[in-house]
Amino acid sequence: MKLSAIKPVSRVLARELAVTALLLLGVSVVVFGILYLAPGDPLNILLEGQSPRSDLALGMREALGVSRTWHGQYATWFGKLLQGNFGNSIRTGLPVLPELARVGVNTLYLTLGSLAFTLLIAVPIAVHAAAHGDTAGNTVATLVAYIFSAVPVFWFGYIVVYVFIHQLGMFPLISGTATRQGHAWLYFLVPIFVLGIASGTLSEMIRHLREELSRVLAEDYIRTARAKGAPVWRHAFKEGFLIPVTEIMSAKIPFLLGGAVIVEQVFNWPGMGRMAWQAAQDRDFPVIMGIALVAAAFVRLGNLLQRVVFTAVNPRASKE
Amino acid sequence: MRRYVQAPGPIGEYSGLPLWQRAAPLDLVYVGYGLLVVAVVAASYLLGTFGWLPDDPQRVNVALINAAPFTSGHVLGTDFLGRDLQARLILGIQAYFLPGLLAITISVVGGCVLGILAGYRGGWFDTIITYFDNLIDSFPRLVLILLVIAAFRPDMYYIMVVVGITSMPAIASLIAGKIAFLRQKNFIEAAHALGLPARTVILKHILWFNCRALLVIQATLGMAEAILIETSLSYLGFGVQEPTPSWGNMVQAGANYFLQGRFWPSTAPALAILATILGFQLLGDGLNNLLEGKRRK
Amino acid sequence: MDAPVLSGVEGPLLAIENLRTYFYSRAKRAFIRSVDGVSLGVARGETLGIVGESGSGKSVTALSAAGLVTAGPGVISGRIELRTNGTGYNLLEGLEKYARVTEQDGRVMAVEKDERGWRTHSEQLMAGVRGKKIAMIFQNPRSALNPYSTIGKQLVETIRLHTNFRGRREAKERAIHWLERVRIDSPRLRFDNFPFGMSGGMCQRAMLAMALSAEPSLLIADEPTTGLDATIQSRVVDLLAELKAGTGVATILISHDISVIQRLSDRIAVMYGGTVVETGRAEEVLAPEVVVRHPYTAALLASIPNAETIRRKSYLQAIEGDVLDTIDVPRGCRFYGRCHRVTDAIRENCAGLEPPLAEVAPGHKVRCWLYAAAGKA
Numbered sequence: 001m002k003l004s005a006i007k008p009v010s011r012v013l014a015r016e017l018a019v020t021a022l023l024l025l026g027v028s029v030v031v032f033g034i035l036y037l038a039p040g041d042p043l044n045i046l047l048e049g050q051s052p053r054s055d056l057a058l059g060m061r062e063a064l065g066v067s068r069t070w071h072g073q074y075a076t077w078f079g080k081l082l083q084g085n086f087g088n089s090i091r092t093g094l095p096v097l098p099e100l101a102r103v104g105v106n107t108l109y110l111t112l113g114s115l116a117f118t119l120l121i122a123v124p125i126a127v128h129a130a131a132h133g134d135t136a137g138n139t140v141a142t143l144v145a146y147i148f149s150a151v152p153v154f155w156f157g158y159i160v161v162y163v164f165i166h167q168l169g170m171f172p173l174i175s176g177t178a179t180r181q182g183h184a185w186l187y188f189l190v191p192i193f194v195l196g197i198a199s200g201t202l203s204e205m206i207r208h209l210r211e212e213l214s215r216v217l218a219e220d221y222i223r224t225a226r227a228k229g230a231p232v233w234r235h236a237f238k239e240g241f242l243i244p245v246t247e248i249m250s251a252k253i254p255f256l257l258g259g260a261v262i263v264e265q266v267f268n269w270p271g272m273g274r275m276a277w278q279a280a281q282d283r284d285f286p287v288i289m290g291i292a293l294v295a296a297a298f299v300r301l302g303n304l305l306q307r308v309v310f311t312a313v314n315p316r317a318s319k320e
Numbered sequence: 321m322r323r324y325v326q327a328p329g330p331i332g333e334y335s336g337l338p339l340w341q342r343a344a345p346l347d348l349v350y351v352g353y354g355l356l357v358v359a360v361v362a363a364s365y366l367l368g369t370f371g372w373l374p375d376d377p378q379r380v381n382v383a384l385i386n387a388a389p390f391t392s393g394h395v396l397g398t399d400f401l402g403r404d405l406q407a408r409l410i411l412g413i414q415a416y417f418l419p420g421l422l423a424i425t426i427s428v429v430g431g432c433v434l435g436i437l438a439g440y441r442g443g444w445f446d447t448i449i450t451y452f453d454n455l456i457d458s459f460p461r462l463v464l465i466l467l468v469i470a471a472f473r474p475d476m477y478y479i480m481v482v483v484g485i486t487s488m489p490a491i492a493s494l495i496a497g498k499i500a501f502l503r504q505k506n507f508i509e510a511a512h513a514l515g516l517p518a519r520t521v522i523l524k525h526i527l528w529f530n531c532r533a534l535l536v537i538q539a540t541l542g543m544a545e546a547i548l549i550e551t552s553l554s555y556l557g558f559g560v561q562e563p564t565p566s567w568g569n570m571v572q573a574g575a576n577y578f579l580q581g582r583f584w585p586s587t588a589p590a591l592a593i594l595a596t597i598l599g600f601q602l603l604g605d606g607l608n609n610l611l612e613g614k615r616r617k
Numbered sequence: 618m619d620a621p622v623l624s625g626v627e628g629p630l631l632a633i634e635n636l637r638t639y640f641y642s643r644a645k646r647a648f649i650r651s652v653d654g655v656s657l658g659v660a661r662g663e664t665l666g667i668v669g670e671s672g673s674g675k676s677v678t679a680l681s682a683a684g685l686v687t688a689g690p691g692v693i694s695g696r697i698e699l700r701t702n703g704t705g706y707n708l709l710e711g712l713e714k715y716a717r718v719t720e721q722d723g724r725v726m727a728v729e730k731d732e733r734g735w736r737t738h739s740e741q742l743m744a745g746v747r748g749k750k751i752a753m754i755f756q757n758p759r760s761a762l763n764p765y766s767t768i769g770k771q772l773v774e775t776i777r778l779h780t781n782f783r784g785r786r787e788a789k790e791r792a793i794h795w796l797e798r799v800r801i802d803s804p805r806l807r808f809d810n811f812p813f814g815m816s817g818g819m820c821q822r823a824m825l826a827m828a829l830s831a832e833p834s835l836l837i838a839d840e841p842t843t844g845l846d847a848t849i850q851s852r853v854v855d856l857l858a859e860l861k862a863g864t865g866v867a868t869i870l871i872s873h874d875i876s877v878i879q880r881l882s883d884r885i886a887v888m889y890g891g892t893v894v895e896t897g898r899a900e901e902v903l904a905p906e907v908v909v910r911h912p913y914t915a916a917l918l919a920s921i922p923n924a925e926t927i928r929r930k931s932y933l934q935a936i937e938g939d940v941l942d943t944i945d946v947p948r949g950c951r952f953y954g955r956c957h958r959v960t961d962a963i964r965e966n967c968a969g970l971e972p973p974l975a976e977v978a979p980g981h982k983v984r985c986w987l988y989a990a991a992g993k994a
């Protein structure tokens with residue numbers, strides 16, 4: 001990127017940031033809306049969370065600043081969010097955000113790891129199919145990918161776990177405590193393997209990457225590259241690989257987060273997903289609210305990064 | 321080695337071959353399998369509704385726990401309580417069939433409305449609806465559902481409403497895309513020039529003639545999604561509760577017996593899930609390739 | 618084989634012999650016979666203009682020569698000989714091993730081709746030829762350039778690949794030198810321009826610079842002026858003429874625009890329905906007083922509006938009928954259905970038998986039953 005391109009690029013990035021901020025605002029409105037409409041007035045409990053003085057009269061409550069109108073409540077609630085106050089878990093009484101931060105890393109690892117794993121399988125198949133058309137090999141591979149995408153990930157997880165117990169004798173795998181010496185590192189890869197293969201995103205990833213690469217390979221400028229004897233991949237890389245890969249990665253993050261909820265159950269993995277399940281069981285809405293917000297924020301962050309890559313690569317993007 | 325043969329006789333005889341002869345055989349296989357699955361599911365739903373089951377799905381038979389298929393009258397064997405698996409599997413369809421239909425109806429109808437508003441009216445509508453799309457897509461579906469469960473209650477119909485709403489953006493953008501395509505071909509302009517009222521243009525020409533394949537495909541894919549959600553939620557314990565069977569809770573309950581080496585009670589419903597979701601997905605993809613794919617001469 | 622008149626002792630630079638490039642229509646279960654037995658030759662430093670309507674196979678011929686045909690079955694038979702530095706070699710060497718053709722009544726009815734194998738083999742044959750010895754420029758220059766890369770970078774890529782200017786700095790200087798040569802203003806600034814910021818004419822100049830900077834022996838220009846504005850077209854034609862003279866590069870110029878062909882060609886080949894129907898020196902083929910020519914060429918020339926016809930306000934003379942569909946190729950002369958000069962004496966031949974390419978004057982050949990008796994192919 002030349003220096004002259006930096007200014008317009010930063011303008012575009014500023015716009016992307018603004019759009020992201022707007023969307024996060026919308027996310028907060030949706031979450032708030034659900035809580036507001038919920039029976040039992042969970043908002044109330046949330047807003048007065050830190051100092052539950054429900055014995056106070058209505059007038060006193062208002063004096064304390066707990067508004068009754070929906071926009072007032074939203075403002076208060078949103079204000080608390082910005083201060084990092086997501087309320088306290090009903091079950092444990094602990095503040096939500098720090099708890100989320102503690103376990104969120106595990107889910108992050110699971111999500112990103114499985115994303116990488118899925119790519120590892122999808123990319124070779126897609127590239128081969130785009131470059132060589134329908135061969136027996138990649139047709140079979142695609143079909144297998146389809147099957148894996150339809151497999152219920154929870155069952156698949158159990159099968160994999162069983163194989164590990166039976167074949168490798170890693171006994172207390174399910175309970176999440178320490179395993180036998182020397183195999184501990186495998187324990188961290190298994191959930192990624194399971195989610196990576198069976199999350200349902202594999203077949204779509206292959207399809208998207210293959211379609212985009214095929215489309216680019218048929219473009220005029222690739223023909224020019226061939227005509228001048230230049231390596232085709234160098235010219236096809238940006239539009240045919242980099243952009244589609246980042247696109248599909250950012251698009252599939254929400255699916256993988258959803259899959260993480262299930263996989264964390266199977267492996268008793270201490271992450272946000274399992275916490276979400278627990279919270280739904282207990283109707284612990286501060287926790288689940290926090291998770292929803294954090295998850296959405298993560299999705300938007302991924303999307304923002306993808307837009308950054310797109311802008312950096314695409315000369316036309318900075319001119320708009 | 322590829323072999324190309326010119327058919328003898330005058331050319332033009334073969335042009336305009338019917339679809340099923342022109343199509344790639346693999347796509348036909350996909351669609352065939354998918355239709356088979358749809359038929360089986362629909363039939364099983366009816367069987368389940370009227371109670372025409374091969375055996376009592378709730379009858380506990382301690383003597384015959386975890387029986388293999390074809391053991392004394394149980395075609396698919398029994399589960400960990402000796403209950404007939406075949407009957408339970410058929411009954412399990414009840415858990416997702418109607419809710420799934422609800423979800424796809426909402427997503428198709430809502431998606432059409434939004435898509436038409438965005439594509440046909442354009443401008444401001446388009447921006448708002450795109451914003452709405454991106455907003456909905458920001459949430460992982462399962463997390464949003466868990467939030468709804470925590471705030472309200474774990475009712476499968478509530479949940480399917482959420483599923484339907486979260487599927488609307490995808491359909492809306494497809495329809496808006498189709499409209500943009502038609503607009504580019506001056507199709508819409510021509511229709512207006514002919515004096516057709518907007519309602520006819522939208523309903524008959526845009527939707528029915530041009531979008532119906534797309535909508536059918538999205539509906540089948542939506543059903544696959546709904547089944548996945550329902551079974552996942554039942555697995556997590558939020559859907560149908562024991563002793564009522566759902567494929568999800570059957571897998572979950574059966575998994576406890578893995579350590580004993582008993583795979584079948586958990587695997588049978590898992591295979592059912594696999595075969596069914598695969599069927600709907602392949603049907604959707606096959607139809608997509610056949611009807612919406614780039615026409616190759 | 619068509620031996621060019623201006624050949625040097627070593628023979629033509631590029632000699633295409635009996636090239637057949639077919640495609641296949643699955644819907645119609647029939648071959649699309651895009652190039653159906655084409656023989657052409659270009660001598661060193663000479664410009665061969667190939668003229669014909671869309672569908673005549675002229676672009677596909679060029680693509681076949683450059684090895685850029687990807688659809689199936691593609692090139693199925695023929696010989697393309699490239700002669701540089703005294704040695705000649707066949708760019709379609711070994712094609713028989715990968716493509717088997719079955720004929721019936723003199724017409725190809727089945728083809729068996731190992732496409733992957735041929736593609737690998739062809740890439741090996743063409744490595745070191747494409748870009749370096751044979752360069753090609755295309756129609757629609759804006760889409761033919763990589764939109765994600767500056768024209769400078771794309772130029773430098775060619776220079777570093779195919780010339781001795783390997784260093785980054787010297788390659789850049791060389792690139793700017795070429796941008797100047799193609800008359801692009803402020804070349805140093807334009808170096809960092811992306812294609813989308815440049816006009817069609819400028820993109821075409823950049824493409825020319827890219828092609829010629831490798832100093833190839835042969836330049837293939839496929840409809841270089843089509844799609845450009847009329848005023849820009851003539852400027853690009855001027856540029857081509859100037860560069861031709863300056864670099865002495867042999868050129869195959871493909872166009873449906875006769876005026877462009879007229880201005881730049883030394884020799885001309887007229888193509889119709891996948892075959893060459895006339896070939897000869899430019900003056901001979903195009904000269905208005907020449908009587909002996911292929912009826913199609915005559916019709917083409919008659920359809921061009923010129924000052925005279927405009928002044929007299931006469932009707933434009935269109936050629937009746939439709940361009941030949943290369944799927945349903947007739948048995949006899951391909952132009953028979955639209956020809957106005959059929960006489961009863963030759964009618965039977967025209968309808969049933971394809972005329973051979975016959976020499977009606979030294980270096981001037983016509984494929985027509987009117988003249989077939991006159992000379993030998």
